[in-house]
Amino acid sequence: MFETSARLLRLLSLLQSRRDWTGSQLAERLGVSARTVRTDVERLRALGYAVDAVPGVGGGYRLGVGAAVPPLLLDDEEAVAVAIGLRGAAGGAIEGIEETSIRALTKLEQLLPTRLRRRVASLTAATVTVHPDAAATPAVDPEMLMAIANACRDHERLRFDYASHSRSESRRVVEPHRIVSSGRRWYLLAHDVDRGDWRTFRVDRMRLRLPAGPRFVPRDLSDAEVRDRVSGALATATWAYRARVTVSAPADAVSARLPWPATIEPLDESSCRLEVGSDSPELLAVHLGMLGADFTIAPDESPELTGWLQVLAGRYARAGRPGSEP
Numbered sequence: 001m002f003e004t005s006a007r008l009l010r011l012l013s014l015l016q017s018r019r020d021w022t023g024s025q026l027a028e029r030l031g032v033s034a035r036t037v038r039t040d041v042e043r044l045r046a047l048g049y050a051v052d053a054v055p056g057v058g059g060g061y062r063l064g065v066g067a068a069v070p071p072l073l074l075d076d077e078e079a080v081a082v083a084i085g086l087r088g089a090a091g092g093a094i095e096g097i098e099e100t101s102i103r104a105l106t107k108l109e110q111l112l113p114t115r116l117r118r119r120v121a122s123l124t125a126a127t128v129t130v131h132p133d134a135a136a137t138p139a140v141d142p143e144m145l146m147a148i149a150n151a152c153r154d155h156e157r158l159r160f161d162y163a164s165h166s167r168s169e170s171r172r173v174v175e176p177h178r179i180v181s182s183g184r185r186w187y188l189l190a191h192d193v194d195r196g197d198w199r200t201f202r203v204d205r206m207r208l209r210l211p212a213g214p215r216f217v218p219r220d221l222s223d224a225e226v227r228d229r230v231s232g233a234l235a236t237a238t239w240a241y242r243a244r245v246t247v248s249a250p251a252d253a254v255s256a257r258l259p260w261p262a263t264i265e266p267l268d269e270s271s272c273r274l275e276v277g278s279d280s281p282e283l284l285a286v287h288l289g290m291l292g293a294d295f296t297i298a299p300d301e302s303p304e305l306t307g308w309l310q311v312l313a314g315r316y317a318r319a320g321r322p323g324s325e326p
Contacts, residue, residue: 157213200233
């Protein structure tokens with residue numbers, strides 16, 4: 001009986017690890033016959049797990065959608081990751097998820113072994129999260145985030161209306177690849193079918209048109225390439241205000257002081273060209289003033305930014321005079 005129970009847990013873990021398995025693949029992993037796999041699948045169904053069977057030569061098994069949520073199998077690292085993620089979600093930028101995250105975290109921590117509970121407690125006790133732009137960050141609908149994640153997992157095309165930084169609307173058809181979280185914002189990296197190239201979309205500017213489209217063959221893109229593409233897009237493409245700035249400081253020093261990704265081109269050992277953006281020209285002017293170096297900007301390139309630089313310069317000059325009053 002113990003051997004059978006252990007095998008059922010192993011089978012469940014395999015089914016949860018990816019979407020589709022053939023009977024022969026499961027039999028090989030478990031070291032049993034295909035007939036035993038069929039028997040074990042029936043045992044899982046009797047325990048409340050919805051396991052769908054796909055007939056035919058290319059068929060197999062996958063976890064389906066049941067009437068209730070059955071127990072999940074998590075290893076130590078997965079349990080810690082889920083607990084930490086729930087703590088972060090309790091104060092995150094996903095609409096309406098704070099209370100449910102706390103409830104789920106309470107249930108999970110009750111089940112964690114002492115050694116894992118201590119790991120989670122130590123990390124969270126030593127961590128402080130600050131979101132200075134929380135009020136200006138649009139919340140994301142968790143249902144939409146899950147729909148996008150499912151399309152990434154199942155390699156299904158997405159159709160949606162998208163509002164650019166200039167608020168112009170366009171209809172997009174994409175092959176979704178990865179969801180990326182940066183600060184309090186969520187982004188989708190996808191291959192735009194009509195434009196034939198990779199694009200990065202802010203999730204809070206997307207309006208999905210469901211159901212998802214046909215399945216596609218995913219493109220091979222490493223995690224490093226995902227980070228590079230999204231970082232490059234975040235430098236300018238997703239912001240409402242953008243500017244090219246020449247800074248009298250080395251590129252490495254400027255990069256270390258920037259609060260968000262930007263495109264930095266070294267000009268020589270003591271200067272660089274910076275392409276940077278923000279949703280607010282005032283915020284962009286403030287952060288440029290915190291680079292710790294002189295900089296120049298073409299007045300005709302971003303009049304909003306130039307205006308705010310002049311406003312802040314006057315404000316700081318008045319504040320620095322002895323006995324000055326607002």
